[in-house]
Amino acid sequence: MPELPEVETIKKGLQKTIINKRISEIEVLKAKSFKGNQKAVIGNKITTVDRIAKVLILKLSSKKYLLIHLKMTGQLIYKSQGKKKKLKAKTKTKKSPYDINGLPNKYSRAIFHFSDGSKLFFNDLRIFGWIKVVAKKGLLEIKNQFGPEPFDKEFTTKYLKETFSKTSRAIKLALLDQKKIAGVGNIYANEALFEAGILPTKPADKLTELEINKLRKAIINVIKKGIKYSGSTASDDAFRTIEGQRGRMQYHFKVYARDKEKCLRCQKQITRVKMGGRGTFYCSDCQN
DNA sequence: TGATATGTTATCTT
DNA sequence: CAAGATAACATATC
Numbered sequence: 001m002p003e004l005p006e007v008e009t010i011k012k013g014l015q016k017t018i019i020n021k022r023i024s025e026i027e028v029l030k031a032k033s034f035k036g037n038q039k040a041v042i043g044n045k046i047t048t049v050d051r052i053a054k055v056l057i058l059k060l061s062s063k064k065y066l067l068i069h070l071k072m073t074g075q076l077i078y079k080s081q082g083k084k085k086k087l088k089a090k091t092k093t094k095k096s097p098y099d100i101n102g103l104p105n106k107y108s109r110a111i112f113h114f115s116d117g118s119k120l121f122f123n124d125l126r127i128f129g130w131i132k133v134v135a136k137k138g139l140l141e142i143k144n145q146f147g148p149e150p151f152d153k154e155f156t157t158k159y160l161k162e163t164f165s166k167t168s169r170a171i172k173l174a175l176l177d178q179k180k181i182a183g184v185g186n187i188y189a190n191e192a193l194f195e196a197g198i199l200p201t202k203p204a205d206k207l208t209e210l211e212i213n214k215l216r217k218a219i220i221n222v223i224k225k226g227i228k229y230s231g232s233t234a235s236d237d238a239f240r241t242i243e244g245q246r247g248r249m250q251y252h253f254k255v256y257a258r259d260k261e262k263c264l265r266c267q268k269q270i271t272r273v274k275m276g277g278r279g280t281f282y283c284s285d286c287q288n
Numbered sequence: 289t290g291a292t293a294t295g296t297t298a299t300c301t302t
Numbered sequence: 303c304a305a306g307a308t309a310a311c312a313t314a315t316c
Contacts, residue, residue, distance in 0.1 A: 001294040054295075071295050073313085097314070107313090126312050128295070169306070178296080186294050236293055236315085256294090277308075279292080292315085300308075 001239045002070045004149065004183030005226025006247065007054045010076055013242035014049040014056070017078050018120060021046055025113040033109035033124060036133030040064055053146045053182035057139065065139050067132045074122065074129030077103060078242040081117030096237050097125055100244035125238070146182035150223045155181070157213045164204035164212065171207060172200035173276050175219075184219060186278045187232060187256050192218040194255040199287045200280050201273075225252060255281040 002010070022045050028034045044060040051057060056076075058066040068076070077100045097107060103121045104111060110131055112120040122131060134142070147163075148154035163180050164171070174180055175189040184192070193200050195218035198211055207215070226232060231247035233239040234257060239247055254264055256279075259272035263283040273280050 003294065006294085069295085071311095072293070125314075126293090128311060167305080173306090176295090188294090232294080234294060238294080278294085290316105293313100296311095298308105298310075300306105302304100302306075 001072055001234070001236065002054060002074065002231070003185030003188050003226070004051075004054060004223055005188070005229075005249065006231035006239050007051055007056060007070070007183075008227050009231040009241055009247065010070075011049055011051045011056060013078065014046075014058070014076070014120075017080075017118070017242065018046050018058075018114065019049065021118065022115040023112055024115045027111040027113070028109075029104065029111070030109040030124075030127060032127055033122065033129065034131045036131075038133075040133050041066060052143055053149065053178055054185070055142060063136065065134050065136070067134060067139070067142065068122070069129050070124070071126070071128035071130075073098075073107075073125040073236075073238045075100070075124070075238070075240050076242050077121045077123065077240060077244055079103065079119050079121070098123075098238050098240065100240055120242075146178055147180045149182045150184070150220045155216065155220075157209065157216055160212050160216055161209060164207055166205070168203045168205050170201045170275060171198060171204045171215075172280060174204040176276070176278075181219070183223070187234065187253070188219070188222050188226060190256045190279075190281050191222040191254060194282060194287060195222060197287050199284075200275060200282050202288075225249065255283065257281065 023041055026038050044062050046058050047061055048059040056068040107123045107125045108121050109124050110122040167174055172189050175184050196215040198215055226249045229249040230241055231239055232249035233246035234250050255270055258270045259281055261270055263270055263286060266285050268283055268285045270281055271284050
């Protein structure tokens with residue numbers, strides 16, 4: 001779920017809520033979810049919140065860093081002090097495992113307590129996500145494993161041309177390679193390729209310079225749009241902002257999860273295949 | 289019941 | 303050795 005726009009949405013939320021707050025306690029409910037020394041974190045203030053690719057970076061007053069990766073099903077939910085769940089009349093709405101009422105729940109893996117009484121819940125159904133404590137060196141190591149992000153000045157047609165010329169893998173798989181381009185995941189890769197009119201299965205080294213430039217612009221566009229709509233909460237319903245709201249980008253998808261529907265541009269039915277084990281959607285007329 | 293799930297990485301295979 | 307393909311992680315839903 002969380003790709004660059006979703007993580008960026010959470011980053012902004014954290015900047016609004018937990019900057020300068022002091023961590024008074026950490027409850028680790030699942031050991032696998034928290035790597036590193038909890039005691040190195042307790043008593044520290046959060047000084048800044050940043051993001052590299054899909055990783056959140058919370059800088060601490062001790063100059064150490066808390067890194068958080070949400071992987072597929074991770075959530076960060078903020079609850080201010082004394083916020084009581086509103087008692088609503090019983091409704092028939094089915095309960096989702098990603099509901100943020102009644103936290104902690106069985107999927108809560110860690111809870112940060114701040115000295116003002118507010119809390120930050122790390123929920124993660126599938127337990128792929130993690131929180132780790134690292135020093136500056138560890139942070140640099142993380143940084144080094146990623147290629148440029150769509151908004152970086154290094155994200156040029158020239159860079160992409162060089163990068164793609166070195167591989168014959170399908171362009172979609174190349175887009176998902178975080179060492180080449182950081183932050184793009186399955187949803188936005190599908191959307192960007194549709195917008196650029198390029199077939200996901202086309203070998204990366206067969207793209208023309210014109211196509212690469214189109215694709216570069218399309219990636220920037222869809223990522224921007226994703227951020228504008230606070231990320232996407234697709235059919236699995238997992239993504240939430242830190243206030244617990246769903247994203248709205250899913251209402252603006254043009255191909256993702258639209259198999260069996262008609263192409264918005266030419267009315268032809270959208271094709272679905274699997275690439276690298278991931279759902280891949282495209283229009284066989286508009287993309288080539 | 290088997291297929292599906294938006295991420296990454298360890299481990300095979302070519 | 304390296305690039306590429308695939309399994310694995312853990313859980314739930316349809």
